[in-house]
Amino acid sequence: MSAFFERVYNVVKDIPRGKVATYGQIATILGAPRFSQVVGYALHANPDPRHIPCHRVVNRFGALSGSFAFGGADEQKKRLLAEGVTFDENGNVDMEKHLWRPSL
DNA sequence: CTTTTGACTGAGT
Protein backbone atom coordinates (compact mmCIF):
# COMPACT_ATOMS: atom_id res chain seq x y z
CA MET A 1 0.00 0.00 0.00
CA SER A 2 1.50 3.29 -1.09
CA ALA A 3 2.00 6.00 1.51
CA PHE A 4 -0.03 8.27 -0.73
CA PHE A 5 -3.04 6.01 -0.26
CA GLU A 6 -2.75 6.20 3.51
CA ARG A 7 -2.46 9.97 3.30
CA VAL A 8 -5.65 10.05 1.22
CA TYR A 9 -7.47 7.95 3.79
CA ASN A 10 -6.16 10.19 6.56
CA VAL A 11 -7.49 13.32 4.87
CA VAL A 12 -10.82 11.71 4.04
CA LYS A 13 -11.24 10.58 7.62
CA ASP A 14 -10.46 14.13 8.70
CA ILE A 15 -13.39 15.54 6.75
CA PRO A 16 -15.85 16.99 9.29
CA ARG A 17 -19.37 15.63 9.43
CA GLY A 18 -21.71 17.48 7.07
CA LYS A 19 -18.85 18.52 4.78
CA VAL A 20 -17.59 17.21 1.47
CA ALA A 21 -14.28 17.38 -0.39
CA THR A 22 -13.26 16.88 -3.99
CA TYR A 23 -10.69 14.44 -5.34
CA GLY A 24 -8.58 17.22 -6.80
CA GLN A 25 -8.76 19.15 -3.55
CA ILE A 26 -7.50 16.20 -1.54
CA ALA A 27 -4.76 15.58 -4.06
CA THR A 28 -3.73 19.24 -3.85
CA ILE A 29 -3.68 19.09 -0.04
CA LEU A 30 -1.36 16.13 -0.30
CA GLY A 31 0.87 18.17 -2.59
CA ALA A 32 0.05 16.19 -5.72
CA PRO A 33 -2.51 18.09 -7.84
CA ARG A 34 -2.17 15.54 -10.61
CA PHE A 35 -3.08 12.64 -8.35
CA SER A 36 -6.81 13.30 -8.51
CA GLN A 37 -7.30 10.09 -10.45
CA VAL A 38 -5.26 8.14 -7.94
CA VAL A 39 -7.25 9.66 -5.06
CA GLY A 40 -10.35 8.19 -6.63
CA TYR A 41 -8.52 4.92 -7.09
CA ALA A 42 -7.43 4.93 -3.46
CA LEU A 43 -11.04 5.27 -2.37
CA HIS A 44 -12.02 2.64 -4.90
CA ALA A 45 -9.71 0.26 -3.10
CA ASN A 46 -11.49 1.42 0.07
CA PRO A 47 -9.74 -0.96 2.51
CA ASP A 48 -11.76 0.28 5.48
CA PRO A 49 -15.13 1.78 4.43
CA ARG A 50 -16.31 1.78 8.05
CA HIS A 51 -13.78 4.41 9.07
CA ILE A 52 -13.36 6.03 5.66
CA PRO A 53 -16.30 8.36 4.89
CA CYS A 54 -15.85 8.02 1.13
CA HIS A 55 -19.40 9.29 0.73
CA ARG A 56 -18.03 12.73 1.61
CA VAL A 57 -15.67 12.61 -1.34
CA VAL A 58 -17.13 13.78 -4.63
CA ASN A 59 -15.84 15.02 -7.96
CA ARG A 60 -15.34 18.74 -8.51
CA PHE A 61 -18.98 19.12 -9.65
CA GLY A 62 -20.24 17.80 -6.34
CA ALA A 63 -21.69 14.77 -8.06
CA LEU A 64 -21.48 11.38 -6.35
CA SER A 65 -19.32 8.62 -7.77
CA GLY A 66 -22.25 6.91 -9.43
CA SER A 67 -20.28 3.70 -9.73
CA PHE A 68 -20.26 0.87 -7.27
CA ALA A 69 -19.62 2.03 -3.72
CA PHE A 70 -19.48 0.49 -0.26
CA GLY A 71 -23.27 0.28 -0.15
CA GLY A 72 -24.31 1.73 -3.50
CA ALA A 73 -24.77 5.26 -4.82
CA ASP A 74 -28.12 5.61 -3.07
CA GLU A 75 -26.54 4.71 0.23
CA GLN A 76 -23.93 7.42 -0.33
CA LYS A 77 -26.53 10.12 -0.94
CA LYS A 78 -28.57 8.77 1.95
CA ARG A 79 -25.63 9.14 4.33
CA LEU A 80 -24.89 12.70 3.17
CA LEU A 81 -28.51 13.69 3.72
CA ALA A 82 -28.36 12.11 7.19
CA GLU A 83 -25.34 14.31 7.98
CA GLY A 84 -27.18 17.46 6.96
CA VAL A 85 -25.65 17.83 3.52
CA THR A 86 -28.05 19.39 1.03
CA PHE A 87 -28.37 18.68 -2.68
CA ASP A 88 -29.29 21.02 -5.49
CA GLU A 89 -31.83 20.43 -8.26
CA ASN A 90 -29.09 18.80 -10.28
CA GLY A 91 -28.79 16.07 -7.67
CA ASN A 92 -25.32 17.25 -6.70
CA VAL A 93 -23.98 18.29 -3.31
CA ASP A 94 -24.29 22.00 -2.54
CA MET A 95 -20.56 22.72 -2.75
CA GLU A 96 -20.88 26.37 -1.76
CA LYS A 97 -22.37 25.37 1.57
CA HIS A 98 -20.74 22.04 2.30
CA LEU A 99 -17.34 22.18 0.61
CA TRP A 100 -14.68 21.38 3.22
CA ARG A 101 -12.05 24.09 3.65
CA PRO A 102 -9.21 22.66 5.79
CA SER A 103 -6.99 25.65 5.03
CA LEU A 104 -9.25 27.93 7.04
C1' DC B 1 6.79 -7.78 -19.15
C1' DT B 2 3.24 -4.26 -21.97
C1' DT B 3 -1.39 -2.50 -22.46
C1' DT B 4 -5.72 -0.87 -20.82
C1' DT B 5 -8.69 1.32 -17.78
C1' DG B 6 -10.36 4.36 -14.18
C1' DA B 7 -14.67 6.78 -7.91
C1' DC B 8 -10.43 13.02 -12.12
C1' DT B 9 -9.27 17.63 -13.89
C1' DG B 10 -8.13 21.32 -16.92
C1' DA B 11 -7.55 23.24 -21.37
C1' DG B 12 -8.88 23.55 -26.16
C1' DT B 13 -12.38 23.56 -30.00
Place this chain on the structure above:
DNA sequence: AACTCAGCCAAAA
Protein backbone atom coordinates in the same frame (compact mmCIF):
# COMPACT_ATOMS: atom_id res chain seq x y z
C1' DA C 1 -22.05 27.22 -23.20
C1' DA C 2 -21.35 22.16 -24.50
C1' DC C 3 -18.37 18.65 -26.23
C1' DT C 4 -13.67 16.61 -27.08
C1' DC C 5 -8.87 15.75 -26.24
C1' DA C 6 -4.94 15.10 -23.55
C1' DG C 7 -2.28 14.42 -19.14
C1' DC C 8 -1.46 12.45 -14.92
C1' DC C 9 -0.46 7.99 -11.64
C1' DA C 10 -1.44 3.50 -10.01
C1' DA C 11 -3.57 -1.12 -10.13
C1' DA C 12 -5.56 -4.87 -12.79
C1' DA C 13 -5.56 -7.84 -17.02
